[in-house]
Amino acid sequence: MMLLGRGLDARDNQTRQMQDAVSNVEKHFGELCQIFAGYVRKTARLRDKADLLVNEIYAYAATETPNLKVGLKNFADEFSRLQDYRQAEVDRLEAKVVEPLKCYGTIVKLKRDDLRATLTAKSREAKQLSQLEKTRQRNPSDLHVIYQAENELQRATMDATRTTRHLEETIDNFEKQKIRDIKNIFSEFITIEMLFHGKALEIYTAAYQNIQNIDENEDLEVFRSSLYPPDYQSRLDIVRANSKSPLQRTGSSKSSLRTAQISRRMLRKDEEEDEEEDEDDEEDDEEDELDTTKEVR
Amino acid sequence: MMLLGRGLDARDNQTRQMQDAVSNVEKHFGELCQIFAGYVRKTARLRDKADLLVNEIYAYAATETPNLKVGLKNFADEFSRLQDYRQAEVDRLEAKVVEPLKCYGTIVKLKRDDLRATLTAKSREAKQLSQLEKTRQRNPSDLHVIYQAENELQRATMDATRTTRHLEETIDNFEKQKIRDIKNIFSEFITIEMLFHGKALEIYTAAYQNIQNIDENEDLEVFRSSLYPPDYQSRLDIVRANSKSPLQRTGSSKSSLRTAQISRRMLRKDEEEDEEEDEDDEEDDEEDELDTTKEVR
Numbered sequence: 001m002m003l004l005g006r007g008l009d010a011r012d013n014q015t016r017q018m019q020d021a022v023s024n025v026e027k028h029f030g031e032l033c034q035i036f037a038g039y040v041r042k043t044a045r046l047r048d049k050a051d052l053l054v055n056e057i058y059a060y061a062a063t064e065t066p067n068l069k070v071g072l073k074n075f076a077d078e079f080s081r082l083q084d085y086r087q088a089e090v091d092r093l094e095a096k097v098v099e100p101l102k103c104y105g106t107i108v109k110l111k112r113d114d115l116r117a118t119l120t121a122k123s124r125e126a127k128q129l130s131q132l133e134k135t136r137q138r139n140p141s142d143l144h145v146i147y148q149a150e151n152e153l154q155r156a157t158m159d160a161t162r163t164t165r166h167l168e169e170t171i172d173n174f175e176k177q178k179i180r181d182i183k184n185i186f187s188e189f190i191t192i193e194m195l196f197h198g199k200a201l202e203i204y205t206a207a208y209q210n211i212q213n214i215d216e217n218e219d220l221e222v223f224r225s226s227l228y229p230p231d232y233q234s235r236l237d238i239v240r241a242n243s244k245s246p247l248q249r250t251g252s253s254k255s256s257l258r259t260a261q262i263s264r265r266m267l268r269k270d271e272e273e274d275e276e277e278d279e280d281d282e283e284d285d286e287e288d289e290l291d292t293t294k295e296v297r
Numbered sequence: 298m299m300l301l302g303r304g305l306d307a308r309d310n311q312t313r314q315m316q317d318a319v320s321n322v323e324k325h326f327g328e329l330c331q332i333f334a335g336y337v338r339k340t341a342r343l344r345d346k347a348d349l350l351v352n353e354i355y356a357y358a359a360t361e362t363p364n365l366k367v368g369l370k371n372f373a374d375e376f377s378r379l380q381d382y383r384q385a386e387v388d389r390l391e392a393k394v395v396e397p398l399k400c401y402g403t404i405v406k407l408k409r410d411d412l413r414a415t416l417t418a419k420s421r422e423a424k425q426l427s428q429l430e431k432t433r434q435r436n437p438s439d440l441h442v443i444y445q446a447e448n449e450l451q452r453a454t455m456d457a458t459r460t461t462r463h464l465e466e467t468i469d470n471f472e473k474q475k476i477r478d479i480k481n482i483f484s485e486f487i488t489i490e491m492l493f494h495g496k497a498l499e500i501y502t503a504a505y506q507n508i509q510n511i512d513e514n515e516d517l518e519v520f521r522s523s524l525y526p527p528d529y530q531s532r533l534d535i536v537r538a539n540s541k542s543p544l545q546r547t548g549s550s551k552s553s554l555r556t557a558q559i560s561r562r563m564l565r566k567d568e569e570e571d572e573e574e575d576e577d578d579e580e581d582d583e584e585d586e587l588d589t590t591k592e593v594r
Contacts, residue, residue, distance in 0.1 A: 014524055014525065017523070017524055018524065021520075024360050028353070028356070028357035028360065031353050031356075031357075032350075032353055032354070032357065035346060035349050035350045035353050036350065038346045038349070039343065039346040039347060039350060041346075042339060042342045042343040042345075042346050043343060045339045045342065045343075046336065046339040046340060046343055048339075049332060049335045049336040049338075049339050050336060052332050052335070053329075053332045053333065053336060056325070056328050056329055056332050057329070059325070059328075060325035060328075060329065063321050063325065065476075068476060068479060071480075072479070072483075075483060168524075171524075172517075172521065175517060175520045176513070176517055179362075179365060179511070179513045179516055179517065180513060182365060182369070182511075183368075183508055183509070183511055183513070186369075186372060186508045187505065187508050187509065190501045190504055190505045190508065191505075193497065193501055194497075194498060194501045194502075194505075197494040197495075197497040197498045197501070198494075198498060200490065200491075200494040201491060201494045201495060201498070204487045204490055204491045204494070205491075207487055208484065208487045208488075208491075211480055211483045211484050211487065212480075212484065214476070214479075214480055216473070216476045216477060216480070219476055220469075220472060220473055220476065223318075223472045224469070226314070227311055227314055227315065227465075227468075228311065
């Protein structure tokens with residue numbers, strides 16, 4: 001009797017520990033899932049801003065002198081390509097990090113069912129035990145009734161042992177799978193992030209050349225040619241004589257003149273409008289907060 | 298007279314072109330500044346989420362078996378180090394990209410002053426021209442008055458020419474500086490981003506090993522030992538016999554037993570609380586939207 005009582009206590013303790021283990025995973029995987037999802041969301045917001053930047057660089061480049069135009073356009077092309085990789089990063093993080101963590105919601109529920117089944121079997125065993133004790137006290141000589149109660153207790157104990165054994169197996173597998181999943185999820189996170197950072201280095205290396213290749217002097221000649229018609233050449237000469245560096249007079253103004261068709265028909269925009277646009281932008285951010293899919297494209 | 302009139306027209310046209318050039322820079326540098334500032338802000342928000350992730354990984358690691366505990370803690374250390382580099386990225390982008398673009402607000406204002414001075418001088422010249430014409434029509438024989446008006450026109454023309462020449466110089470320098478600044482700002486942007494991406498690759502390489510080194514089997518032994526007291530060893534054997542892989546039975550359970558002190562005293566948190574926390578978090582985002590400094594640290 002004493003031994004059986006201790007056995008029940010020890011098993012209760014063990015079930016409580018299992019419950020705690022499952023609750024701990026529920027709590028922390030839940031929080032990790034939320035924060036990773038937030039991280040992915042902010043990455044998507046960063047991509048949105050980068051997309052706006054791409055569009056604005058294209059718009060600005062269109063108004064500029066030939067070298068700036070080409071250099072900025074090429075930079076924007078590369079930077080836009082990088083945002084495609086950022087989008088891939090977002091999609092992969094969603095699929096390989098957030099989703100597997102989200103699955104633990106269901107996994108934890110199933111483990112709770114197993115725990116509940118074990119607790120039910122155990123409480124039935126405890127009830128049969130107290131039933132047997134009562135029977136022994138009330139009818140100490142009725143061996144038939146005592147024998148029946150002993151039989152029922154034995155059945156309940158076997159049932160409790162069976163479900164407990166099943167629970168032990170299932171919790172063991174749960175723990176095993178959890179460690180594997182944690183390793184997988186973090187390995188995937190690191191791999192996905194590294195893929196993006198590697199691509200970023202590659203793309204920025206090309207983009208850097210696009211900016212470095214912008215010929216300042218040639219563009220300056222184009223600007224001057226567009227500003228001063230031929231009969232203003234003398235005044236232009238005065239301006240040039242005043243410019244400090246003699247290097248700046250080496251640009252080919254003949255070839256520049258041909259490309260001097262700079263579109264200056266741009267829409268004037270009030271500062272107020274810009275502010276409104278920015279507010280809209282922030283509102284969008286709020287609305288999109290829970291959605292990591294790409295709205296801008 | 299006709300020549301002088303054409304000269305005025307040509308110069309008016311030239312001044313208009315200069316005004317357009319300045320307005321174009323005002324518009325596009327203003328928008329670039331806003332979008333780059335948004336990009337920096339979103340990067341800071343991403344760092345905030347990563348900081349939350351670091352804290353949660355530490356909190357979870359503290360509740361785990363020894364190998365997971367150490368592996369996750371080391372990963373969080375590296376990931377936290379990466380956020381310091383992200384903060385440096387934010388600070389550098391603010392100083393080397395957003396600030397120089399912001400400066401164009403002042404630069405454009407100064408150029409507008411120069412343009413205004415030129416326009417004033419030109420309108421004075423035009424006024425003197427019509428004054429001279431009126432004088433000639435009204436007093437065609439009063440050579441003294443005509444001479445005086447001619448003198449005044451000459452002074453106004455010289456003044457207009459002087460301020461126009463100054464404007465030409467200043468706009469020439471403005472254009473020169475603008476091309477240089479655009480090249481500098483985009484080069485800085487690329488360099489700062491590359492520095493961060495390079496560091497990220499370096500840090501993730503180390504972090505990957507921390508995750509890969511987590512010994513699943515040793516931790517599983519620790520988990521089992523914590524769950525089953527010595528008198529439950531027979532039941533543990535049953536569980537082990539049921540586990541599929543024989544490799545999982547090789548862990549040293551002696552050394553594991555010593556480290557089995559796993560803290561399971563964790564706070565239970567309702568899902569509702571998590572949701573509230575997330576809302577707070579989003580509210581913070583809105584409040585912080587205009588502030589890229591680091592609040593979390």
